[in-house]
Amino acid sequence: MRTRVFVTLKPSVFDPQGRTIVAALGSMGYGAVRDVRQGKYFELEVDAETPQAARSLATEVADRLLANPVIESYRVEVDADGTAADPGPRSARTD
Amino acid sequence: MRTRVFVTLKPSVFDPQGRTIVAALGSMGYGAVRDVRQGKYFELEVDAETPQAARSLATEVADRLLANPVIESYRVEVDADGTAADPGPRSARTD
Amino acid sequence: MRFAIIQFPGSNCDHDAYHAAKHVLGQQAQLVWHKESTLGGADVVVLPGGFSYGDYLRTGAIARFSPVMRRVREFADAGGPVIGICNGFQVLLEAGFLEGALLRNRRLKFLCRHVHVRVEQTDTPFSRAASPGQVLRLPIAHGEGSYHAAPETVAALEANRQVVFRYCGPEGAVTEAGNPNGSLAAIAGVCNRRRNVVGLMPHPERACESALGSEDGRVVLESVVTATAATGAA
Amino acid sequence: MIDQAAIDAHGLSAEEYRRLLEILGREPTVTELGVFSVMWSEHCSYKSSRLHLRRFPTDGPRVLQGPGENAGAVDIGDGLAAVFKIESHNHPSFIEPYQGAATGVGGIIRDIFTMGARPIALLDSLRFGALEDDQGRPDPDTVRLVDGVVAGIAGYGNSIGIPTVGGEVAFEPGYAGNPLVNVFCLGVAKADRLAKGVASGAGNPVYYVGARTGRDGIHGATMASAEFDDRSADNRPAVQVGDPFMEKLLLEACLEVMRTDALVGIQDMGAAGLTCSTCEMAGRGGTGIDIDVSRVPQREAGMTPYEIMLSESQERMLLVVRRGREAEVEQVFDKWDLHAVRIGEVTGDGLLRVRDRGRVVAEIPNRELADGAPVYDRPTRCPAYLDEAQRLDASALSPPADLTRTWLDLLAAPVIASKRWVYRQYDHMVRTNTVALPGLGAGVVRIKGTGRALAMSVDGNGRHAWLDPREGGRLAVAEAARNVACAGAEPIGATNCLNFGNPERPDIMWQFVQAVEGIAEGCRALGIPITGGNVSLYNETDGQAIYPTPVLGVVGLLEDAGQVLTRLFPAAGLDVVLLGDPGGALGGSEYLNRVHGLVRGRPAPVDFDRERALQQLVVDAARRGMLCSAHDCAEGGLAVALAECCVESGGVGARVDLPVSAGSSDGFDVVRNLFGESPSRIVASATRDRRAELLDRARALGVPAAVIGGTGGDRVTVSVAGDVVADVALEAAEHAWATGLARHFEPAAGQESAP
Ligand SMILES: Nc1ncnc2c1ncn2[C@@H]1O[C@H](COP(=O)(O)OP(=O)(O)O)[C@@H](O)[C@H]1O
Numbered sequence A, B: 001m002r003t004r005v006f007v008t009l010k011p012s013v014f015d016p017q018g019r020t021i022v023a024a025l026g027s028m029g030y031g032a033v034r035d036v037r038q039g040k041y042f043e044l045e046v047d048a049e050t051p052q053a054a055r056s057l058a059t060e061v062a063d064r065l066l067a068n069p070v071i072e073s074y075r076v077e078v079d080a081d082g083t084a085a086d087p088g089p090r091s092a093r094t095d
Numbered sequence C: 001m002r003f004a005i006i007q008f009p010g011s012n013c014d015h016d017a018y019h020a021a022k023h024v025l026g027q028q029a030q031l032v033w034h035k036e037s038t039l040g041g042a043d044v045v046v047l048p049g050g051f052s053y054g055d056y057l058r059t060g061a062i063a064r065f066s067p068v069m070r071r072v073r074e075f076a077d078a079g080g081p082v083i084g085i086c087n088g089f090q091v092l093l094e095a096g097f098l099e100g101a102l103l104r105n106r107r108l109k110f111l112c113r114h115v116h117v118r119v120e121q122t123d124t125p126f127s128r129a130a131s132p133g134q135v136l137r138l139p140i141a142h143g144e145g146s147y148h149a150a151p152e153t154v155a156a157l158e159a160n161r162q163v164v165f166r167y168c169g170p171e172g173a174v175t176e177a178g179n180p181n182g183s184l185a186a187i188a189g190v191c192n193r194r195r196n197v198v199g200l201m202p203h204p205e206r207a208c209e210s211a212l213g214s215e216d217g218r219v220v221l222e223s224v225v226t227a228t229a230a231t232g233a234a
Numbered sequence D: 001m002i003d004q005a006a007i008d009a010h011g012l013s014a015e016e017y018r019r020l021l022e023i024l025g026r027e028p029t030v031t032e033l034g035v036f037s038v039m040w041s042e043h044c045s046y047k048s049s050r051l052h053l054r055r056f057p058t059d060g061p062r063v064l065q066g067p068g069e070n071a072g073a074v075d076i077g078d079g080l081a082a083v084f085k086i087e088s089h090n091h092p093s094f095i096e097p098y099q100g101a102a103t104g105v106g107g108i109i110r111d112i113f114t115m116g117a118r119p120i121a122l123l124d125s126l127r128f129g130a131l132e133d134d135q136g137r138p139d140p141d142t143v144r145l146v147d148g149v150v151a152g153i154a155g156y157g158n159s160i161g162i163p164t165v166g167g168e169v170a171f172e173p174g175y176a177g178n179p180l181v182n183v184f185c186l187g188v189a190k191a192d193r194l195a196k197g198v199a200s201g202a203g204n205p206v207y208y209v210g211a212r213t214g215r216d217g218i219h220g221a222t223m224a225s226a227e228f229d230d231r232s233a234d235n236r237p238a239v240q241v242g243d244p245f246m247e248k249l250l251l252e253a254c255l256e257v258m259r260t261d262a263l264v265g266i267q268d269m270g271a272a273g274l275t276c277s278t279c280e281m282a283g284r285g286g287t288g289i290d291i292d293v294s295r296v297p298q299r300e301a302g303m304t305p306y307e308i309m310l311s312e313s314q315e316r317m318l319l320v321v322r323r324g325r326e327a328e329v330e331q332v333f334d335k336w337d338l339h340a341v342r343i344g345e346v347t348g349d350g351l352l353r354v355r356d357r358g359r360v361v362a363e364i365p366n367r368e369l370a371d372g373a374p375v376y377d378r379p380t381r382c383p384a385y386l387d388e389a390q391r392l393d394a395s396a397l398s399p400p401a402d403l404t405r406t407w408l409d410l411l412a413a414p415v416i417a418s419k420r421w422v423y424r425q426y427d428h429m430v431r432t433n434t435v436a437l438p439g440l441g442a443g444v445v446r447i448k449g450t451g452r453a454l455a456m457s458v459d460g461n462g463r464h465a466w467l468d469p470r471e472g473g474r475l476a477v478a479e480a481a482r483n484v485a486c487a488g489a490e491p492i493g494a495t496n497c498l499n500f501g502n503p504e505r506p507d508i509m510w511q512f513v514q515a516v517e518g519i520a521e522g523c524r525a526l527g528i529p530i531t532g533g534n535v536s537l538y539n540e541t542d543g544q545a546i547y548p549t550p551v552l553g554v555v556g557l558l559e560d561a562g563q564v565l566t567r568l569f570p571a572a573g574l575d576v577v578l579l580g581d582p583g584g585a586l587g588g589s590e591y592l593n594r595v596h597g598l599v600r601g602r603p604a605p606v607d608f609d610r611e612r613a614l615q616q617l618v619v620d621a622a623r624r625g626m627l628c629s630a631h632d633c634a635e636g637g638l639a640v641a642l643a644e645c646c647v648e649s650g651g652v653g654a655r656v657d658l659p660v661s662a663g664s665s666d667g668f669d670v671v672r673n674l675f676g677e678s679p680s681r682i683v684a685s686a687t688r689d690r691r692a693e694l695l696d697r698a699r700a701l702g703v704p705a706a707v708i709g710g711t712g713g714d715r716v717t718v719s720v721a722g723d724v725v726a727d728v729a730l731e732a733a734e735h736a737w738a739t740g741l742a743r744h745f746e747p748a749a750g751q752e753s754a755p
């Protein structure tokens, strides 16, 4: 089953990459892009009976390995089930 | 307006990070994770009148800067406009 | 005394640490493969620099799950001296031996050069032989060495005197110019509360011989020799 | 089923296809057609160059392995061998700068450890289009390419833990659509344990180890030999992603396997992947090889035998193991979490037999496939541009009014300015052997366990080679050897990378032949054997060829690592000594290019008797502790070389006085003194008490030598016959030189402190 994990730097953490991108875009004439935050995106192919099982597996994996809680937060999505339960930007791809 | 850009390696392109993560998960007892592909995830805050405008701006930016068209594809999502119209990953610049 | 140098897949400063411990300091040293289940009676454990698991995902993120890390944990819990250099520091942070995290360098580029660091604390096994405020000229070589921690964590580290090394200028003044990677509070190295586990981004093992341009790193490794000689190994 | 279209698509000429039919005695299968096309591509077969490369001197008392193996090797004493080679990754780096450069590094490293050597140093020789327009504004495309290529080299070399200790970077409009990325790697092996890429002993198992095979770079080998045009966009799927972590495991595991004697032969799968490694190993062994591609670990579903044989996926090795020793070898690879897979065996029938689940899909006589490739003696014609380009009438120009400004401007020229921004991205200290940091001259690494060190330098000058290809070849040899000698090391071996345009064009072929001749002359004259190299042809975009660019990599031996010299004046109060003639030529100089926007004239020729004597003198004087520093005069001439001896020195200036050079009527005498370029010149420093001794030795060797001034103060001052002609504060010189390149990449570069 296909699950997706989004890992983003916590808002309190300075994101030099995002900063650099905004600056670059500014000089390219894209001043309308006010802010950019860069994160990581994982597509996991997991063996699981149910979307719920897939979600909890992906969540465990994200928690233990994919994200570093000191600086990052994560969000898990599963193709088959409803929208991502947790708050934060909703992804239109899930329905 | 909040837009999101997902950048992933084209399916044919080798993803050493993903491979290494799968192997690590295997030895951690998560053999149920069959495959992992790692990509980039950007949250863009853009000034735009309409979701459509935001989308086309983000798309242009993804195409010109965020994605490397030679090896990566990208997908753009906009919060406000409900479903992401475009079907799955699209190859940068080449369509 | 006996140094155990942990070899993770992708470690590439393991032999440098071995050379410094064995041939420069004249101590016993052995390389310990990450799948080992014993540290072979080591008095000191070194987590060397390099790119364990290619630095994929996050530096040190995968290495922390290596079997040998359980033994390192026991060793540290028993008060044994453990030092993590560069990638080794990153592993210690990921594994929770030390507090904080390391982010991409401020300029987003890998940076290899000599820098100056000030010894802030001399009551750790890896700074004991130094004098307080002593300035060391050491090489750095990393892309992700920008130290970060929550403000309260940094405050606690300062309060508990856990910041062991700080980037500075040639005269020891802490300045923007002296901070090569944008580390918070110019932090180059920290220790745990018990003070027996130390991690730092600069490479003391690369600065143990005049032929290599600096001998300032010797004091870091010599500290542990004297320290452990004095207290008797953990 | 093999129609003309298929033959054309595989880049085989009618003549070549006829030969193929002869060899097979039948029509080829598609797989066979693919196999022939990659093996007979320029890239693998050297069909246009082979004839001429025979001119190189390839033997000498120290040579342990000449051209023909994965890399060359020379004896460095103590039973050790230095194994080194240079390789190009030009086209891939243009298509995808980061991955192209990264996989280039990965490829040359595999060549070195394939020989049983532990890689200990890398050098990179880089050429890009103009970095600045005439207003000094950066060119965004060049900036992007440089940024990606440098990051790619760093990304791979740093991760695998091999220090990049030197290199060169040049910028010329001609490289805009076709940058040159040449990477040199050096390793050390036990002289009597060199591994070979040979498959011998019928019945011995053939193992595949490393990354799984994907559809990477299929036709990559042919692509790398096919002239660029707008269709090159279609080559994009040919981009391969490097995995330095996998290669680090391979490196350690292979070296561990080689410590046993269970290994018969080993070769990496580079261009033409499995095809090239199988037929070359069997070719060398005079044997056959029989493999089943269905056993090859695959990354993607449904790969055909054709794809598996032609794939150029990175980080893969082919091994032949002694029968009965399989378990031992498999164990070592398991330890490193690599799984060696047995894909076939060595046979006695001289055939490359490829099966798919048992069914034979290709069966080719190996020898003919490996060595039977056509050898072309392509027609040559002296290029039309040459006469005009070589003509230089200085009297038509006016010399600059303010020579100090010109001096600073040259110090800030990207080709001359500090490459700190580049080499600080490279881990140049890992392995704790680097006894001369990059930026100070040749790269120098000590050999632990011996008192010795190896110095190495890669050099070339496309401008010189364009104006005079033969002299360009000679000059490249002389400069690389001189750079090594300036470190105090005796040059003992060379490798070369020949970057040229389309050899089917007689004028390009002429450049190639001339340059090869020049290199051969130079190496013969200096007694430096060529132990290997790499040829990269078809370097052109839309019919626009690059400058002909021969790049030389020279390795030198220092008996005492403690005696290494750098360019820097170490203290005040020293003599500044010029070894060689004070006058230089304007032809092909950076001055002419930067100040007058001209690439014209003839570069000053090398007198190899003089050059040999000069290098002998420095090496010998260094050994006797007579010198405190030594620096070769290259781009920018004597004045720039002098300033380079002061910058980063921690504040040691210098004041020199030059003799008037023979008056020519064009008013450029002083300019020639300061910025003229010519070979066989070194700026050195020495203590006063060794002065007489040094000058005596110079006289004895017939090398002109003069004390032209002294070190000290915080200015650099040049006078001619007593009149000050250029004078600059050390800080100003340092700033111009330190920021000239970096300012285009990081705004704050100016504030960067010296190492
Ligand atoms: N791409 C590079 N990588 C590493 N070091 C480099 C690179 N380019 C130049 N350098 C270093 O900068 C110094 C100056 O280079 P160069 O101008 O080519 O010297 P030279 O004129 O003596 O050949 C040398 O020490 C060289 O090793």
Ligand SMILES: [Mg+2]
Pocket: D168, D458, D459, D460, D634
């Ligand atoms: Mg040069």
